[in-house]
Amino acid sequence: MTPTGPLLVASDLDRTLIYSAAALHLDVPDAEAPRLLCVEVYQGKPLSYLTERAAALLPELAARSVLVPTTTRTREQYRRIQLPGPPAPFAICANGGHLLVDGRTDHDWHRAVLARLDDACAPLAEVRDHLRRTSDPAWLLKERTAEDLFAYLVVDRSLLPQTWIKDLAAWAEPLGWAVSVQGRKVYAVPRPLTKSAAVAEVARRTGARRTLAAGDSLLDADLLLAADAGWRPGHGELADTGWTAPHITALPEVGVGAGERILDEALRRVGA
Numbered sequence: 001m002t003p004t005g006p007l008l009v010a011s012d013l014d015r016t017l018i019y020s021a022a023a024l025h026l027d028v029p030d031a032e033a034p035r036l037l038c039v040e041v042y043q044g045k046p047l048s049y050l051t052e053r054a055a056a057l058l059p060e061l062a063a064r065s066v067l068v069p070t071t072t073r074t075r076e077q078y079r080r081i082q083l084p085g086p087p088a089p090f091a092i093c094a095n096g097g098h099l100l101v102d103g104r105t106d107h108d109w110h111r112a113v114l115a116r117l118d119d120a121c122a123p124l125a126e127v128r129d130h131l132r133r134t135s136d137p138a139w140l141l142k143e144r145t146a147e148d149l150f151a152y153l154v155v156d157r158s159l160l161p162q163t164w165i166k167d168l169a170a171w172a173e174p175l176g177w178a179v180s181v182q183g184r185k186v187y188a189v190p191r192p193l194t195k196s197a198a199v200a201e202v203a204r205r206t207g208a209r210r211t212l213a214a215g216d217s218l219l220d221a222d223l224l225l226a227a228d229a230g231w232r233p234g235h236g237e238l239a240d241t242g243w244t245a246p247h248i249t250a251l252p253e254v255g256v257g258a259g260e261r262i263l264d265e266a267l268r269r270v271g272a
């Protein structure tokens, strides 16, 4: 039987499709830089961008696939983003902890996630205590929890000792937690809280025949591994650690140009 159903495209957002000014990596003369569209404003200031060309490709891709924004952001942080094109019918927030259907929280999904976490890993409070005890005010800028699911720190990377990250990851591993460093943020996330589980749920509901994925960080590895094909940019944790998989293309582009390239590649795959 030939598989039917739509193609699902699950893409990470930050440093995969959208980029802060610090992450743009525009290594061309200013006069040749691509025109940018701001898609997120935070506290009255522009925060995230994509190229104008990427902004034109995005609605095309959404018209030819089920395009699922798949992010570690909280729902509140996600809702600040105004991607070009129609609103996404499905969006994944909090690293899979929340599924938005037509913009609204799917509470059944969230309850199922919480039940899964209860048995599988140490509680958030224990991890948070450890973060508070071991972090140093010399480099700690903010300490936060997200959706009561995981914790993250905003740090001064230039002062943060690499050994602290290593020690944290080693401490967290037997507790069932993973550590990811992205820009100025250090995340501690329960291992069973995955983007891929939420994407599988969207695939089930939409009857998708294949899933394409894109992402740049260690928290995207499971998303990429579970997909039929996908891409990772030339920057980010996955690139820095030399992460590869046979069905994932490591793109050479870094910065905002990688976002455009991912959309080009995905459009080619969906047959546009």
Ligand SMILES: [Mg+2]
Binding pocket: 012, 013, 014, 015, 016, 215, 216, 217
């Ligand atoms: Mg990312």
